[in-house]
Amino acid sequence: MNAPHPPFQPRDPGYEARVRESFGRQNAMNHIGARLRAVGPGWTVVELPHREELTQQKGFLHGGIIGMIADNACGYAAYSLMPASASPLTVEYKINILAPGRGHTYVAEGVVLRSGRTLSVARAEVYAESASGRVHVASMQQTVLMLADTPDTPE
Amino acid sequence: MNAPHPPFQPRDPGYEARVRESFGRQNAMNHIGARLRAVGPGWTVVELPHREELTQQKGFLHGGIIGMIADNACGYAAYSLMPASASPLTVEYKINILAPGRGHTYVAEGVVLRSGRTLSVARAEVYAESASGRVHVASMQQTVLMLADTPDTPE
Amino acid sequence: MNAPHPPFQPRDPGYEARVRESFGRQNAMNHIGARLRAVGPGWTVVELPHREELTQQKGFLHGGIIGMIADNACGYAAYSLMPASASPLTVEYKINILAPGRGHTYVAEGVVLRSGRTLSVARAEVYAESASGRVHVASMQQTVLMLADTPDTPE
Amino acid sequence: MNAPHPPFQPRDPGYEARVRESFGRQNAMNHIGARLRAVGPGWTVVELPHREELTQQKGFLHGGIIGMIADNACGYAAYSLMPASASPLTVEYKINILAPGRGHTYVAEGVVLRSGRTLSVARAEVYAESASGRVHVASMQQTVLMLADTPDTPE
Numbered sequence: 239m240n241a242p243h244p245p246f247q248p249r250d251p252g253y254e255a256r257v258r259e260s261f262g263r264q265n266a267m268n269h270i271g272a273r274l275r276a277v278g279p280g281w282t283v284v285e286l287p288h289r290e291e292l293t294q295q296k297g298f299l300h301g302g303i304i305g306m307i308a309d310n311a312c313g314y315a316a317y318s319l320m321p322a323s324a325s326p327l328t329v330e331y332k333i334n335i336l337a338p339g340r341g342h343t344y345v346a347e348g349v350v351l352r353s354g355r356t357l358s359v360a361r362a363e364v365y366a367e368s369a370s371g372r373v374h375v376a377s378m379q380q381t382v383l384m385l386a387d388t389p390d391t392p393e
Numbered sequence: 394m395n396a397p398h399p400p401f402q403p404r405d406p407g408y409e410a411r412v413r414e415s416f417g418r419q420n421a422m423n424h425i426g427a428r429l430r431a432v433g434p435g436w437t438v439v440e441l442p443h444r445e446e447l448t449q450q451k452g453f454l455h456g457g458i459i460g461m462i463a464d465n466a467c468g469y470a471a472y473s474l475m476p477a478s479a480s481p482l483t484v485e486y487k488i489n490i491l492a493p494g495r496g497h498t499y500v501a502e503g504v505v506l507r508s509g510r511t512l513s514v515a516r517a518e519v520y521a522e523s524a525s526g527r528v529h530v531a532s533m534q535q536t537v538l539m540l541a542d543t544p545d546t547p548e
Numbered sequence: 549m550n551a552p553h554p555p556f557q558p559r560d561p562g563y564e565a566r567v568r569e570s571f572g573r574q575n576a577m578n579h580i581g582a583r584l585r586a587v588g589p590g591w592t593v594v595e596l597p598h599r600e601e602l603t604q605q606k607g608f609l610h611g612g613i614i615g616m617i618a619d620n621a622c623g624y625a626a627y628s629l630m631p632a633s634a635s636p637l638t639v640e641y642k643i644n645i646l647a648p649g650r651g652h653t654y655v656a657e658g659v660v661l662r663s664g665r666t667l668s669v670a671r672a673e674v675y676a677e678s679a680s681g682r683v684h685v686a687s688m689q690q691t692v693l694m695l696a697d698t699p700d701t702p703e
Numbered sequence: 704m705n706a707p708h709p710p711f712q713p714r715d716p717g718y719e720a721r722v723r724e725s726f727g728r729q730n731a732m733n734h735i736g737a738r739l740r741a742v743g744p745g746w747t748v749v750e751l752p753h754r755e756e757l758t759q760q761k762g763f764l765h766g767g768i769i770g771m772i773a774d775n776a777c778g779y780a781a782y783s784l785m786p787a788s789a790s791p792l793t794v795e796y797k798i799n800i801l802a803p804g805r806g807h808t809y810v811a812e813g814v815v816l817r818s819g820r821t822l823s824v825a826r827a828e829v830y831a832e833s834a835s836g837r838v839h840v841a842s843m844q845q846t847v848l849m850l851a852d853t854p855d856t857p858e
Contacts, residue, residue, distance in 0.1 A: 266455035269425075269446040291424040297547040300421035301483045302464045306457025328456045329667060330691055332487035332642055332797040332844060334824045336817045351842055352801045356666065357639060357693065359799045359842065377816055377824065379797060379844050381640055381691060383667065392452040484822060485846055487642040487689060487797055489669045491662045506687055507646045511821065512794060512848065514644045514687065532661055532669065534642060534689050536795055536846060538822065576765035579756040580734075601734040607857040610731035611793045612774045616767025623766075638766045642797035702762040 246280035246353060250322040253279065257314050260390050264310070272307050280319050280350035284311045288342050299339030304364050304376045308333055311348030312360035312380035317390075319353040325390035329357070331380035339375050341366030358382045401435035401508060405477040408434065412473050415545050416465070427462050435474050435505035439466045443497050454494030459501075459519050459531045463488055466503030467515035467535035472545075474508045480545035484512070486535035494530050496521030513537045556590035556663060560632040563589065567628050570700050571620070582617050590629050590660035594621045598652050609649030614674050614686050618643055621658030622670035622690035627700075629663045635700035639667070641690035649685050651676030668692045711745035711818060715787040718744065722783050725855050726775070737772050745784050745815035749776045753807050764804030769829050769841045773798055776813030777825035777845035782855075784818040790855035794822070796845035804840050806831030823847045 250256060254277055261267065261274045267284075270292055276283040284307045286292075294300040309331055317326040348362040364376040405411060409432055416422065416429045422439075425447055431438040439462045441447075449455040464486055472481040503517040519531040560566060564587055571577065571584045577594075580602055586593040594617045596602075604610040619641055627636040658672040674686040715721060719742055726732060726739045732749075735757055741748040749772045751757075759765040774796055782791040813827040829841040 260450045263450040264455065265446045265448045266458055291420045293420045295415045295418040295545055296480075300419065300461065302457070302461025303421055305460045305464065305486075306455065309457045309460065325451075328490050330487065330489040330640065330669075331460075332485065334485040334816070334844060334846060335483050336824060351799070352839070359640075359801060361842075374817070377826075377844060379799060379842060381799060390450055485795065485824075489661075489689060489691060491669060506644075507684070514646060514795075516687075529662070532671075532689060534644060534687060536644060570760045573760040574765065575756045575758045576768055601730045603730045605725045605728040605855055606790075610729065610771065612767070612771025613731055615770045615774065615796075616765065619767045619770065635761075638800050640797065640799040641770075642795065644795040645793050700760055 246319055246350060248279040248319055250320070252322065253318045256322060257318050260317065261314060266306070267310060270303060270306065272310070274314065277314065277318055280315055280353065282311050282314045282318065282348040284346040286344045288344070299344060301335050304335065304339055304344070305333050307344060307346040308362040308364050308376060308378040309380065311346035311362040312378060313382055315348035315350050315360045316353065316358035316382040319350060319358070320384050323387050325385045325388045327383040327385055329381040329383050331378055333376055333378040335376050337373050337375045339366050341368040341373070343367045356384060358384065401474055401505060403434040403474055407477065408473045411477060412469050415472065416469060421461070422465060425458060425461065427465070429469065432469065432473055435470055435508065437466050437469045437473065437503040439501040441499045443499070454499060456490050459490065459494055459499070460488050462499060462501040463517040463519050463531060463533040464535065466501035466517040467533060468537055470503035470505050470515045471508065471513035471537040474505060474513070475539050478542050480540045480543045482538040482540055484536040484538050486533055488531055488533040490531050492528050492530045494521050496523040496528070498522045511539060513539065556629055556660060558589040558629055562632065563628045566632060567624050570627065571624060576616070577620060580613060580616065582620070584624065587624065587628055590625055590663065592621050592624045592628065592658040594656040596654045598654070609654060611645050614645065614649055614654070615643050617654060617656040618672040618674050618686060618688040619690065621656035621672040622688060623692055625658035625660050625670045626663065626668035626692040629660060629668070630694050633697050635695045635698045637693040637695055639691040639693050641688055643686055643688040645686050647683050647685045649676050651678040651683070653677045666694060668694065711784055711815060713744040713784055715785070717787065718783045721787060722779050725782065726779060731771070732775060735768060735771065737775070739779065742779065742783055745780055745818065747776050747779045747783065747813040749811040751809045753809070764809060766800050769800065769804055769809070770798050772809060772811040773827040773829050773841060773843040774845065776811035776827040777843060778847055780813035780815050780825045781818065781823035781847040784815060784823070785849050788852050790850045790853045792848040792850055794846040794848050796843055798841055798843040800841050802838050802840045804831050806833040806838070808832045821849060823849065
C-alpha cells in the first residue's frame with residue numbers, strides 16, 4: 239500500500255509505539271484476532287484473518303466485525319496525530335457495506351481527513367482478500383474526539 | 394419494556410421462530426456471548442453480558458461491540474416484518490456513542506421506522522445496565538435491504 | 549405536539565429569545581421560507597410551507613431542503629440547552645429519506661438525545677402535512693459541538 | 704480536476720445529456736444558484752457561487768446548503784451510470800462539516816464507490832474556493848436507490 243496523502247506531521251515523534259501499545263491493550267481486537275499491520279502519521283492498516291466464529295447467518299464475515307476493524311482503523315489513524323498526553327474517543331461512525339465479506343483475510347485501511355484541536359474526521363476502506371483477488375467490502379466515515387491531558391489507560 | 398409503536402403487522406405469522414433461528418446461526422453473536430432476549434413485529438431486544446475480553450484500551454466495552462449488537466437489533470427488527478421467503482442485507486448504519494460502555498449487561502433495543510418493499514429503516518438504542526441503574530450509551534440508525542425470494546442461509 | 553421527553557433543564561433561562569434571534573439571522577432559512585414554530589428546552593419545531601422553487605426533478609421537495617430544516621431543528625434543539633456565552637457548530641449529520649416530500653407544509657421536530665459539555669447529539673423527524681394527513685418523510689441523527697465562550701454572531 | 708478512478712463504463716452512452724437535463728429540472732438547485740459544471744461516467748462536479756442569502760447566523764454558507772450540493776453531486780454521479788429507463792432516489796446520506804464555508808465559490812465533487820443493480824454508494828467532497836486558495840469544507844457518503852423502469856420525471 240502507498241502511504242496515504244495528505245502528509246501529516248505527527249505531534250508526537252513516538253506515535254508508533256504509543257499507537258501499537260494502545261491497540262495491544264484492546265481485548266476485543268485480540269478476541270477476534272485482529273492486529274495492527276502498519277501505522278503512519280494519520281493512517282493505519284488493520285488486518286483480520288477469517289475465522290468461522292466471526293460469521294453471520296449466511297457464512298460471511300459479520301457486518302459488525304467489519305465495522306469493528308474499520309472503527310479501529312479510523313480511531314488509531316486519528317490517535318497517531320494526537321499529542322502523547324491525549325486520548326481518543328469515538329464520537330460516531332457511519333459505514334456502508336458494499337459487498338459480502340468473504341476472504342481469507344480482511345484489511346481495513348484508515349486515513350485522516352481532518353485533524354483538529356478537538357475533533358478529527360477519518361475514513362476507512364475495508365477489503366476482503368482471497369485467492370481471486372481483493373474486493374472492496376465497506377467504507378466508513380468517523381468522528382473522533384481528542385481528550386486533552388487524559389491518559390489512554392484505565393481510570 | 395413496552396412494545397414499541399408503531400404497531401406493525403407481520404407478513405409471516407411464524408416470524409419469531411424464523412428470526413430466532415437466523416440469529417442462532419450467527420457465529421459472531423455466539424462468539425461475543427450476545428443473545429436475542431425478545432422479538433416482536435418490528436422490534437427486538439438483544440442482550441450481551443459484560444466480558445473482559447470485549448473491552449477496549451480503557452476497559453470499557455469496545456465501541457465496535459456496541460455497534461455489533463445495535464446492528465443486529467436493527468437488522469432483525471427489519472427481518473421480523475419480511476415474508477418468510479426473503480432475507481435481509483445490511484446496507485449501512487450510523488451510530489453515535491453517547492457514553493462509555495460500562496455495566497454488567499448491555500441491551501440493544503431495535504425498532505423499525507419504515508418497512509418498505511425493498512428497503513427498511515430501523516433504529517436501535519443501546520443501554521448499559523449496572524447496580525447504579527441504566528445508562529443510554531449509543532443510538533444507531535440503519536438501512537436494510539430485503540432480498541426477495543432469497544433464503545437466509547449459506548449459498 | 550407533546551413536549552418531548554426527557555425533560556432538560558436549560559442553563560440559560562433566556563434560551564427562547566436567544567434561539568429565536570439566532571434562527572432569525574439565518575439568511576438561508578429566510579431564503580427558503582422556513583420559520584421556527586416552537587422551541588423548548590432541548591427541542592424545536594421548524595416549519596416550511598411548500599414552494600415550487602424548492603422541488604427536485606420529479607416535483608417533490610428536494611432532499612437537500614428536507615436535510616436543511618432537519619439540520620436546523622437538531623442544531624437549535626442543542627443550542628437551547630447551551631449557556632448564553634456559547635455557540636453551536638454542526639459536526640455531522642446523517643439522514644434517511646423515508647418517503648417522497650409532498651405536502652402543503654413540512655415540519656421538522658428536533659429533540660436532544662444527549663447534551664454534553666463539549667458535544668450534543670440530537671435527532672429530528674420530518675413530516676409532510678397535506679389534506680390527506682401527515683406522512684413521516686425523514687429521520688436525522690446529528691452531532692453538535694459547543695464552542696464555549698464564543699459569540700453566535702459574525703466574527 | 705482529474706477524472707476520478709475507478710473508470711466506470713456508462714450503460715447509457717447518452718448519460719451526459721440525460722444527467723444535465725434532469726439537473727436542470729431541479730428548481731431547488733436553480734433557487735440557490737447551483738449548476739452542474741461537469742459530469743463523467745460515475746462522477747460529477749457541482750458548483751455554487753457564494754450568495755449572502757445562503758448564509759447561517761455567523762455569515763458562513765449554511766451547512767444545509769453544503770449538504771444540498773453534496774447530495775446532488777453524489778446522486779447525479781450515481782445516476783450517470785444508470786440505464787436511461789431508470790431514475791435515482793436518495794436513500795440516505797451522512798456528511799461531516801470539516802471547516803466553515805467561506806469562499807467566493809463552493810465546489811462539490813461526487814464520485815461513485817459502488818454501482819449496483821439496486822443500490823449505489825457515492826461520496827462527495829466539498830471545497831470552498833477563495834483568493835487564498837481551496838479549503839476542504841465537507842465530506843459526504845450517500846446511498847442511492849435505482850428505480851428500474853421508472854421515468855425521472857413528474858408522475
